[in-house]
Amino acid sequence: MSTEIDLGLGVLDHQLIDSEGRRCGNADDLELEGVREGEPRVVAILTGPAAWRGRGFFGRLAASVVRGDLVRIPWEEVAEIESGVHLRKTARELRLGRGDDRVRRWIEKLPGSSL
Amino acid sequence: MKNVFGIALGILAAIGGFVDIGDIVFNVAAGATFGYQLLWAVVLGVGGIITYAEMCGRVGAVSKTAVFDAVRERLGFGVGFVALLAGELVNLMTLAAEIGGVAIALQLLSGLSYRALLVLAVLVLALVLWLMPFQWIERIFGYCGLALLVFVVAAFKLHPDWGAVAHGFVPSTGSGNGWVYAYFLVGLAGAAMIPYEVYFYSSGAIEEQWGPKDLGLNRANAVIGYSLGGLLSFALMISAGALLLPQGINAELLGTAALVAEAPLGQAGLILALVGILFAVSGAAIDSAFAGAYSVAQFFGWEWGKYRHNAGAPRFTLAWMVMIVLAFLIVVTGVDPIMVTELSVIFSVVALPLTYIPILLVANDRAYMGNYANGVVANILGVFYLVVVLVIAVAAIPLLVLSNMGQG
Numbered sequence: 001m002s003t004e005i006d007l008g009l010g011v012l013d014h015q016l017i018d019s020e021g022r023r024c025g026n027a028d029d030l031e032l033e034g035v036r037e038g039e040p041r042v043v044a045i046l047t048g049p050a051a052w053r054g055r056g057f058f059g060r061l062a063a064s065v066v067r068g069d070l071v072r073i074p075w076e077e078v079a080e081i082e083s084g085v086h087l088r089k090t091a092r093e094l095r096l097g098r099g100d101d102r103v104r105r106w107i108e109k110l111p112g113s114s115l
Numbered sequence: 116m117k118n119v120f121g122i123a124l125g126i127l128a129a130i131g132g133f134v135d136i137g138d139i140v141f142n143v144a145a146g147a148t149f150g151y152q153l154l155w156a157v158v159l160g161v162g163g164i165i166t167y168a169e170m171c172g173r174v175g176a177v178s179k180t181a182v183f184d185a186v187r188e189r190l191g192f193g194v195g196f197v198a199l200l201a202g203e204l205v206n207l208m209t210l211a212a213e214i215g216g217v218a219i220a221l222q223l224l225s226g227l228s229y230r231a232l233l234v235l236a237v238l239v240l241a242l243v244l245w246l247m248p249f250q251w252i253e254r255i256f257g258y259c260g261l262a263l264l265v266f267v268v269a270a271f272k273l274h275p276d277w278g279a280v281a282h283g284f285v286p287s288t289g290s291g292n293g294w295v296y297a298y299f300l301v302g303l304a305g306a307a308m309i310p311y312e313v314y315f316y317s318s319g320a321i322e323e324q325w326g327p328k329d330l331g332l333n334r335a336n337a338v339i340g341y342s343l344g345g346l347l348s349f350a351l352m353i354s355a356g357a358l359l360l361p362q363g364i365n366a367e368l369l370g371t372a373a374l375v376a377e378a379p380l381g382q383a384g385l386i387l388a389l390v391g392i393l394f395a396v397s398g399a400a401i402d403s404a405f406a407g408a409y410s411v412a413q414f415f416g417w418e419w420g421k422y423r424h425n426a427g428a429p430r431f432t433l434a435w436m437v438m439i440v441l442a443f444l445i446v447v448t449g450v451d452p453i454m455v456t457e458l459s460v461i462f463s464v465v466a467l468p469l470t471y472i473p474i475l476l477v478a479n480d481r482a483y484m485g486n487y488a489n490g491v492v493a494n495i496l497g498v499f500y501l502v503v504v505l506v507i508a509v510a511a512i513p514l515l516v517l518s519n520m521g522q523g
Contacts (some may be wrong), residue, residue, distance in 0.1 A: 010482065013187045013195070015416055026187065026416030047416070055192035062196060075171040078453055083178040083483055100418050103429035 005081055007042060016073075016096065018048060024097035029054045029084055031072065044083035045073045045085065047096065071095050122332050126340045128257030133344020135399030136216035136270075137209070137306035137460040139372050139392065140453055144521065145299045146355025147366035149291060152285030154349060157285060161309025161345035163503065166496040167308070167471055168316045169337035170478045170489065176329050177319030182317045182474060183413035189473040191406040199414045200340040205466045206311050206407035208459035210438055211445040213400035214240070215452025215480070219369045220393040224386075225260035230447065230472045237443045238369035240400055249421040251320045256398030262391030265376050265384055266350035272379035273357035280353055298518035301507045302457065305464035307348070308504070311399075311406035318409040320424050327487060338482060351375070367453060384472050397402060404442075457520060465506045475501060 004034040005011065007030060016025045028051035050070035052059035073087065073094055080086040091097035108112050145153045174180050183202075217236040222229050243252060270496045286356070289296040316337075325333065354375040359366055366372070369392070376388035405421070411433045412419035419431040425431070446452060475497045476491045489497065 006482075009188070009480075013191060015184060015413075021417060023418040023465045026414075028192070052192060058193040058196040062192075083180045083184070097418065100429050104426055104435050107429045107432055110245075110425075112246060114424055115248075 009082060011042075011045070011085060014081075016045070017084045017086050018091040018094070018096065019079070019087060019089055022091050022097060023055075023084075023092035024087075025071070026099075028052055030068075042075055044075055047073065048051050059078070070097065118262040122335050123333060125336050126343070127261065129336045129340025130343045130347070131257035131263070131395065132402070133200050133341055133355055134260065134263055134347050134395045135143065135209075135306075135309065136212050136396050136452075136456050137302075137309055137455065137463075138348050138455045139216075139351060139369065139396075140486065141299065141302040141306045141460065143355040143359075143366045143372045143375065145303055145359075147359035149289060149296060149519070150356040150360045151280045151353060152289045153296070153303055154280065154283035154352060155197050155286045155301055156274065157307060157345055157352065157371075159503065160304035161341055161348070161359030162237075162496070163304065163308045164312060164502040165337050165341045166493070167307075167313050167474055168341065170493060170497060171313050171317035171474045172325070172333040172337060173330055173487060174321045174474065174478050174484065175317045176325035176333055177485070178477070178489045179321055180483060181321055181409060181413050181478060182314050182470060183410045184436035185473040185477040186469070187414050189454045189476050190469070194469070195414065198466070199410060201393075201466040201469060202310060202314070202410050203407055205212075205459060205463045206403050206410065207438060207441055207445070207464060208313055208455060209309065210400055210403040210407065210442040212443050212452055212456040212459050213396050213403060214439075215446040215455060216369060216396040217393065217400060218397060218446070220319035220389050221450060223370055223373060224389050224393070230449075233443065233447055235399070236397075236400075237439055238497050240397065240404070241436070241439055244401060244439075245425060245493045249319070252398075252401055252421075255317070256401065257395050260391055260398055262387045263347050263395055264350075264388040265380065265391060266347060266354055269376045269379050269384060269388075270350040270353040270357070272520040273354055275357040292518070292523045294514060294518040295509065295521055295523045298521050300516045301464060301511050301514055302454055302460050302521070303348075304503070304507060305467075305511070307345070308467060309460065309463050310470045311403040314406035314410055315402040317474075318405070318413075318420070318446050322420050324422070330487065354379075367455065375428060395493035399418070403488055404435045404438045414430065452521075458515075461511045461515050464504070467509050468501070468508050471501055471504055 010056050011027055014027050018024050025047040027045045029046040030042050032040050033043045034040050048070045049066040049104035052063040077088050079088045165257050171182055186198050218229055218232040223233040357377055373385055373388040377385035408431050411434050417430045418428040477483055481488050
């Protein structure tokens with residue numbers, strides 16, 4: 001990619017959007033490699049409550065209240081970065097958006113849920 | 116032609132949707148206490164909401180970034196989380212106040228018991244949120260809220276001293292109790308700039324799938340719609356100042372507002388006023404319930420939006436349901452909804468800076484906004500209002516105490 005991206009402002013804490021346009025989490029943390037070698041690069045986006053632990057006092061506090069594991073999205077799965085981070089696969093394939101899926105099973109039982 | 120028509124309809128909905136229970140309570144009480152002296156505080160507040168609604172509508176249309184996306188992206192998880200908690204506390208208090216207001220308006224119209232009407236109000240609001248498409252909700256409640264224009268007629272019929280009215284548009288330190296005056300100043304500006312409006316407005320831009328071609332509509336809605344909405348606030352304060360102040364009536368009840376229209380216009384005035392209040396406050400209840408759901412969904416990255424349908428954005432749907440239930444539990448305790456209203460406005464003011472700062476930052480970022488980033492005028496107004504909001508945020512809670520909640 002030729003355009004320059006500020007990882008802190010342009011990727012971290014941004015919306016993740018799957019290949020079908022579904023919102024499926026936020027970029028809660030980033031996994032870096034090669035920091036010690038002096039050639040840091042991002043290898044994955046981390047998302048889910050367990051990833052909040054790395055985000056300071058309030059992150060640890062929120063992670064201690066909300067259950068849920070950490071999902072790792074390899075950087076190769078990133079298709080495009082706009083205001084959101086667009087992914088190459090569906091949320092299901094990447095194991096994202098499972099909280100919404102759980103609640104959907106309940107909401108779907110109510111009449112008029114498709115309105 | 117169709118475009119002009121569409122813009123006109125949007126503006127009408129914005130006028131009817133501007134006023135909520137906070138505006139009604141603070142404008143009538145300020146009129147009854149200080150006459151027309153604080154009209155300039157409404158101008159100040161309306162200028163602020165126009166500036167930031169236009170900005171966040173533009174950001175939503177161009178970059179699909181809603182307010183709590185911007186909060187999270189710009190303030191990070193920690194500070195963003197504090198902003199979320201503060202914003203949700205305020206949304207919940209506002210929603211509780213609006214639901215209480217809906218029940219009071221229904222009670223004045225029907226004479227039935229307040230608690231039974233609270234249950235009815237909550238059930239009807241939940242059904243509307245569940246069943247109606249976004250555009251319908253916006254339009255129906257906005258248009259019916261236009262019945263509040265009866266207060267403009269009332270203001271003329273009460274023959275206020277127009278010289279004194281004109282004087283009220285000039286900022287002054289006011290006569291009477293200084294702490295109470297300052298408390299009303301903060302309350303009036305805060306009620307006009309109440310945070311759920313920008314949460315709702317920016318997410319609404321995405322709900323309505325605005326793009327850069329809709330920026331004219333955005334500007335018209337914000338500038339014309341909110342200015343004319345502010346006219347309703349003027350009318351409330353002027354009517355209350357002309358009728359209640361000379362008679363020394365303390366405006367601590369929502370019924371007093373309806374009375375202000377009844378005195379010059381009779382039964383028809385009373386009914387129009389109550390219907391206007393009912394729809395304006397119901398619309399605000401819906402907006403604040405949605406605002407709460409938008410905020411939490413955007414912060415955590417959940418799917419959101421009425422346009423995704425109920426089951427398509429499940430946690431968003433669950434979030435507004437939870438908001439309504441919690442708000443109901445607050446008002447059903449029997450707590451005075453007018454007191455909840457005043458507290459919700461004053462605490463809102465404290466939450467405003469953390470809402471406005473990220474909007475201003477994102478609206479200036481060309482990586483998001485390209486050529487649609489803030490120009491000089493938007494930035495001068497944006498920075499001016501950020502300073503205003505910071506000052507009143509610091510002053511709000513001390514003034515609440517020093518003025519004894521406006522009782523002096």
